[in-house]
Amino acid sequence: MTLLNKKIGVIGGGIGGLASAIAFAKFGSQVTLYEKALVISEVGAGIQISANGINVLTKLGIYPDYLKSVGFPKNIIFKDYKTDKAITEIQHNQDLNLPYMQLHRADLIEALVARAKSLGVNIVLGSKAKVINSGDSGSKIKVNNSEVFDFDLTVAADGMNSTVRQYWFGQRPSVFMKQIAWRALIPSNGMSIEPTVYMGINKHLVMYPLRNGKIINIIGVQSNKNLAPESWTNDGSPEKFYNEFSDFNTSVTNILSDITEVKLWGLYSHPTLKSWSHKNVVLLGDAAHPMLPFMAQGSCMALEDAAVLARVLNKINNIDTALKKYENIRKKRVTAVQKTSIKNGKFFHINNLILRKFFHITMLFITKFHPSFLKSRYNWIYNYKA
Numbered sequence: 001m002t003l004l005n006k007k008i009g010v011i012g013g014g015i016g017g018l019a020s021a022i023a024f025a026k027f028g029s030q031v032t033l034y035e036k037a038l039v040i041s042e043v044g045a046g047i048q049i050s051a052n053g054i055n056v057l058t059k060l061g062i063y064p065d066y067l068k069s070v071g072f073p074k075n076i077i078f079k080d081y082k083t084d085k086a087i088t089e090i091q092h093n094q095d096l097n098l099p100y101m102q103l104h105r106a107d108l109i110e111a112l113v114a115r116a117k118s119l120g121v122n123i124v125l126g127s128k129a130k131v132i133n134s135g136d137s138g139s140k141i142k143v144n145n146s147e148v149f150d151f152d153l154t155v156a157a158d159g160m161n162s163t164v165r166q167y168w169f170g171q172r173p174s175v176f177m178k179q180i181a182w183r184a185l186i187p188s189n190g191m192s193i194e195p196t197v198y199m200g201i202n203k204h205l206v207m208y209p210l211r212n213g214k215i216i217n218i219i220g221v222q223s224n225k226n227l228a229p230e231s232w233t234n235d236g237s238p239e240k241f242y243n244e245f246s247d248f249n250t251s252v253t254n255i256l257s258d259i260t261e262v263k264l265w266g267l268y269s270h271p272t273l274k275s276w277s278h279k280n281v282v283l284l285g286d287a288a289h290p291m292l293p294f295m296a297q298g299s300c301m302a303l304e305d306a307a308v309l310a311r312v313l314n315k316i317n318n319i320d321t322a323l324k325k326y327e328n329i330r331k332k333r334v335t336a337v338q339k340t341s342i343k344n345g346k347f348f349h350i351n352n353l354i355l356r357k358f359f360h361i362t363m364l365f366i367t368k369f370h371p372s373f374l375k376s377r378y379n380w381i382y383n384y385k386a
């Protein structure tokens with residue numbers, strides 16, 4: 001179907017929902033986006049967007065015009081947690097037209113909202129939405145359990161705990177991976193830090209600067225048997241975070257001691273869904289495929305989903321065929337990225353001391369004698385043009 005003048009409903013005003021609203025509006029659709037929150041705001045955290053995501057942001061007209069305070073790090077350093085010594089350093093291919101950016105999530109959301117509004121997307125806040133019907137001629141969205149609206153197609157981008165997925169796609173329960181993640185931002189107060197991953201035993205910690213170095217973004221992940229909710233907004237205890245990572249070197253613990261507010265969430269694996277669409281409702285982003293964070297690709301995958309979905313729908317007349325095509329293209333890729341992410345998580349947390357030493361020596365060896373291997377290892381992810 002051509003998307004011109006089609007009525008598209010989008011549920012969820014996160015990165016995936018806003019990107020798909022923009023992609024559909026660019027093809028001339030009349031888009032209404034429902035977000036349950038009263039304001040579209042973002043959790044206080046940094047986000048890394050690799051070239052594959054930047055490609056979509058560029059095509060959607062968001063980058064560079066709408067984005068501010070973006071950092072383009074030259075490299076990321078992997079250090080031993082205890083000695084603070086570098087194990088390896090991976091250079092980003094900024095020079096090879098494969099940019100890699102780090103920015104505040106709120107700045108990305110603000111840019112997406114501004115771009116969506118510029119294209120006439122109707123953003124309706126304070127609207128908890130659900131799909132109550134999906135048939136051959138369209139779908140119906142019920143908002144705040146009262147009003148019902150008709151659409152040619154509904155895109156459900158309502159995140160990893162998607163209610164649309166639970167209702168329409170018979171989701172099986174997710175499984176706690178016995179890993180928890182801590183996330184905090186602190187003012188840098190003039191301290192300059194480089195993007196660094198500290199590799200510990202059964203845990204790792206990532207730090208990078210945001211907003212021209214004014215803020216430090218901190219994420220700590222550890223193996224832990226105690227269940228934590230799958231929610232990015234769950235409060236944690238700064239003292240507990242400090243204690244859990246107190247065996248790290250003082251350049252880390254000094255920074256951790258400045259944290260006054262921290263979020264804590266559990267990492268879960270979600271079973272792959274049999275199908276991402278039902279008649280005229282389709283899942284996108286974390287709603288379709290929640291990602292583990294070890295490749296920093298969840299948002300990039302949602303951006304790619306948005307670009308591919310709008311494109312195939314605009315090109316292929318039969319909606320079932322178009323939605324199947326979207327799913328075929330995207331499922332293969334997100335599954336491969338997800339597998340890479342799981343592997344990465346294992347490398348970050350090796351607890352066998354001999355294996356750990358061997359891994360670090362191998363990394364040092366590769367860095368010294370075959371640096372291009374590390375630089376290009378993920379090019380199949382970053383080079384992709386959705």
Ligand SMILES: Cc1cc2nc3c(=O)[nH]c(=O)nc-3n(C[C@H](O)[C@H](O)[C@H](O)COP(=O)(O)OP(=O)(O)OC[C@H]3O[C@@H](n4cnc5c(N)ncnc54)[C@H](O)[C@@H]3O)c2cc1C
Pocket residue numbers: 011012013014015016017034035036037045046047048049127128129130157158159160162163183219232284285286287291293296297298299300301302
């Ligand atoms: C700390 C952290 C760091 C991360 N770092 C990176 C990174 O560096 N790079 C990267 O690519 N990815 C990263 N990710 C992953 C990435 O943030 C997610 O994959 C991405 O946000 C998914 O976007 P989404 O739009 O699918 O879902 P969400 O961002 O979860 O958006 C869903 C939206 O739907 C709304 N909603 C839910 N239910 C309803 C309803 N019934 N009605 C209306 N609205 C509803 C929610 O309020 C929310 O606004 C990170 C995640 C976290 C937690």
